[in-house]
Amino acid sequence: MSRLFYILFLSYAVATSILDAQIDAINEIAFKKGYSQQDLNQIIYQYGVPTVAQLTQLQAAEVINKLQNSSKEVNLKKDDSNEYKTVIYDEKPILADVLEVGMSKYFYLVDGNRILGTIVEINDDICNIKTKEGILNIPMNDILEETIDLVKTDDTRYKGPLIKEDQESLLVRSKYGDVIILKKEVHSMQRYHGGKLSPQIESRKTFEQGEDALVAVFFDPNAFVLEPNTFYLSAMSIGYGLTDRFMMTTQFGSSLSNDLNLHPKLRLMHQKTSTKETALSIGIGIHRNYKIRKSLSKFSHKIYKTENGDDFNKEMTLNKINIEGEPSCGNNESSCIDLDNFYDMEENNFYWESYIVYSSKRKNPTGRGKVGYSVGLKTSNISQHIKNSYEYITNDGDTLTLNGDNVPWHYRFYATFEYDLQKRLKFVASMYADNTNRALPFEDAISDYLGDIGSPFSFDALGGDPATVDFDFGFTYSVNENFRVGLHFQQPYIDIHWEFFEF
Missing domain, CATH: 2.40.160 (Porin)
Incomplete structure (x- = not known):
């Protein structure tokens, strides 16, 4: 019986989609181990899928185990066989290939710095980037390439350099043209800085916009x-x-x-x-x-009570009268007025x-x-x-009137x-x-x-x-x-x- 449960559990794990926690773990471990985009992709391709998000739970567990128990060596398929060989890739970061005036986003630099700004001018391979702190002059070969690999909620996939980003959208350059993608439409996204996977978890909204929009x-x-x-x-x-x-x-x-x-x-x-x-x-x-x-x-503060047509006291309004079912009535309902006794009280409009x-x-x-x-x-x-x-005519023959002429x-x-x-x-x-x-x-x-x-x-x-x-x-x-x-x-x-x- 225990073997049957094990087989059922294994079948469920094989067929079940990867958990969000597993995606986060793979991205974070790969980053800490120094894996590049190409490194991680080669591992994922062995399972017949193009992205981490398409792994099953069992496959994801195997990938996590491989990353945790291996050095920065990855297995690549030979061209002419089904065997794998071990290759260590060059560690040089990928520099930005696309830099142009108007680019507005975070720029990641080879020395580990990150700045938020807009390129306002490029002269002699120097980018003048306008930030809150002022204009910074940064050599083009000091800026890492930032690429995006994302899947939208409709299962559309885009991959390419990030040109511009604000609190609600991304501008990604593909070989077929520039694409504007709303963050709320993003199902999953991975960022690569200098060819290395970033461990940060993307959110659909940022504090620039607030966590939610009021209506x-x-x-x-x-x-x-x-x-x-x-x-x-x-x-x-x-x-x-x-x-x-x-x-x-x-x-x-x-x-x-x-x-x-x-x-x-x-x-x-x-x-x-x-x-x-x-x-x-x-x-x-x-x-x-x-x-x-x-x-x-x-x-209720404009409707006042009279009795037998006398003693018009507009201060005795409905919100001050003891009405059955209201807190003002308390436990002494015998001295309270029942609105249901008044004519036309059941009328709806x-x-x-x-x-x-x-x-x-x-x-x-x-x-x-x-x-x-x-x-x-x-x-x-x-x-x-x-x-x-x-x-309303009471049992004593008195006529109570609620007046709404005011x-x-x-x-x-x-x-x-x-x-x-x-x-x-x-x-x-x-x-x-x-x-x-x-x-x-x-x-x-x-x-x-x-x-x-x-x-x-x-x-x-x-x-x-x-x-x-x-x-x-x-x-x-x-x-x-x-x-x-x-x-x-x-x-x-x-x-x-x-x-x-x-x-």
């Missing part, structure tokens, strides 16, 4: 959209990037409560350079069955909202990450859902700000003027979201103090390339953002 700050959308074919999940909605300028989301809490809804966003304008990006977008939201309770919750927003972000002058802002205007037809009055048209002006503090950590802030805004304590906001108050996965509590002009700030942390969590000081206090790239 909203708290409740407020910005003008940027999801990447095409990207699935998105937050604490209140799910969405999908349909094209490079159009995305769609839906609030799943409302949809699960029979209020199907769609929230498309369209980017109208977009300009992008290596240091700055701006965009202008519009968005709408439509709900086919928007619950009247949610509409009342938005303007067609809801729409629309907004326009402008966003800008640029490279931080300090060189650490990016800084950006957005300004937007949003409105909706919530006030049209609310009638002038809702009446409800204005909804508006929200907002400005948001984001700043990369570290590669994974952002500072975010928002300032807004919103005539539906109310401040809820933390425990009430959590109860509201979980459905202990109103519907689950939404915010429709009636309580809270009105705050027409207010601000909020907090931090978001990227756990990995896909998942981000946030903490701030206003409702909803906690934020999540989960993206599945190339879904």
